[in-house]
Amino acid sequence: MRIVLVGPPGAGKGTQATRLAEKLRVPHISTGDLFRANISQQTELGKLAKSYMDAGNLVPDEVTIAMAKDRMEQPDAENGFLLDGFPRNVSQAEALDELLTTENMKLDAVLDLEAPEEEVVKRIAGRRICRNDGSHVFHETYKKPAEAGVCDVCGGELYQRDDDSEETVRKRLEVYHTQTEPIIDYYKAQGLVVTISAMGPVDEVTERALGALKRED
Ligand code: AP5
């Protein structure tokens, strides 16, 4: 299956993508995680991306599309993938369509996670991430680690993302509304959008997502 996950920052895209990718047996491709890996390895791409991410802006299309394309062309993505955080504006969606057409592939669904602004702000404020693995994600209230500041999975140190400050979150939400939301209409025109509520316990949201995707088969 080839799926795009869309939704505001903090809706739970990363949380759900990890679970859905495992169930659907496809790789979870997150452009945010790829940028963060580049930042921690101090690559040139990481240095460039960090300045945009810390301001809550999108990283320029040219480098983002090249990075996403490179990841989608890895052997493990041959039979499907779950894209999280890409595409993020209409020109990225067009670039993805072009790539898929060249490869004779198509998307199966665009899963739109809906959550009200006051909830996503709470989710982001309490989020803590593992330094060893960005997919180990916790929350100070909703998903407390057994020991404060320590990852339950690998014992790594938990930290708060630089772009999770209140000011940057406000900017990321504005960017989401102005630049990312238009891709929902773009994909609606292709009949691909499946919208679900991202509210409620994590397990329930996963079940909701799997049910909605099955109906799209
Ligand atoms: P990215 O990393 O993609 O961030 P985002 O879209 O802002 O999304 P988040 O990671 O903040 O949230 P999420 O929806 O994954 O929520 P999560 O599962 O962690 O992008 C970051 C930056 O990178 C961008 O601003 C941009 O600069 C750049 N970038 C990335 N892709 C790009 C692109 N394509 N083009 C250009 N620039 C790009 O959950 C949040 C918290 O809530 C967690 O603590 C979690 O435990 C908790 N939680 C999750 N689900 C629930 C639930 N059901 N109930 C209670 N708590 C929950």
Ligand code: ZN
């Ligand atoms: Zn960890």
